[in-house]
Amino acid sequence: MARVPLRRQDDLPDDYQYLLGEDALGELNLLCAMANNPDALQSYMRYGTTLWSDGGxxxxxxxxxxxxxxxxxxxxxxxxxxxxxxxxxxxxxxxxxxxxxxxxxxxxxxxxxxxxxxxxxxxxxxxxxxxxxxxxxxxxxxxxxxxxxxxxxxxxxxxxxxxxxxxxxxxxxxxxxxx
CATH class of the missing domain: 1.20.1290.10 (AhpD-like)
Structure with a gap:
């Protein structure tokens, strides 16, 4: 059991729901835990995407x-x-x-x-x-x-x-x- 709630897409404010959408990675528990702080989740995902695409x-x-x-x-x-x-x-x-x-x-x-x-x-x-x-x-x-x-x-x-x-x-x- 996670120490924080595992937030679902519907739990997020409308302008952050895309972060847990199927177009992204979906409702992975990692991301659902981070979704307790949608701004941090968004930054984490952007940073990870940058490293994947531009890390060399x-x-x-x-x-x-x-x-x-x-x-x-x-x-x-x-x-x-x-x-x-x-x-x-x-x-x-x-x-x-x-x-x-x-x-x-x-x-x-x-x-x-x-x-x-x-x-x-x-x-x-x-x-x-x-x-x-x-x-x-x-x-x-x-x-x-x-x-x-x-x-x-x-x-x-x-x-x-x-x-x-x-x-x-x-x-x-x-x-x-x-x-």
């Missing part, structure tokens, strides 16, 4: 990052939401399982540098070596986008945890056993 990553790399963050934080909600999105973006089940297991051997050097950097951001352990490895493959504009994406999903995981926002359905599982 292709959809598959973005999803690998999000899954890495979710696994690192044991953020069940984020993992559950992003497994199907990752698949749609071209991330294979083998890669998803490798992320779940912390196995970086499945990934090429570029992907490994990216995932290790994202892990370091989550742990607040970015050092010169990880930054240099990332810099071999990504330009400063992309590095800023990657870092913003990592911190955005870190904040989202903390929000979900603090407010005990539940899943909408059964957990897909770290090993995809819940499908």
């Amino acid at each position: 990553l292709e959809a598959d790399d973005l999803e690998r990052c999000i899954l890495t963050i979710a696994r690192e934080l044991e953020a069940v909600y984020e993992w559950h939401q992003h497994v199907p999105i990752a698949r749609e973006s071209g991330v294979s089940d083998d890669e998803i399982l490798a992320i779940a297991d912390g196995d970086r051997d499945r990934f090429d050097e570029r992907e490994t540098a990216l995932l290790r950097y994202v892990e370091a951001v989550v742990r607040d352990e970015v050092d010169d070596d990880r930054f240099a490895a990332l810099s071999e493959w990504f330009e400063p504009t992309e590095i800023v986008g990657i870092t913003l994406i990592a911190t955005h999903y870190l904040a989202t995981a903390r929000f979900l945890s603090a407010l005990e926002v539940p899943l909408e359905d059964s957990f897909v599982g770290w090993d995809l056993e819940g499908e």
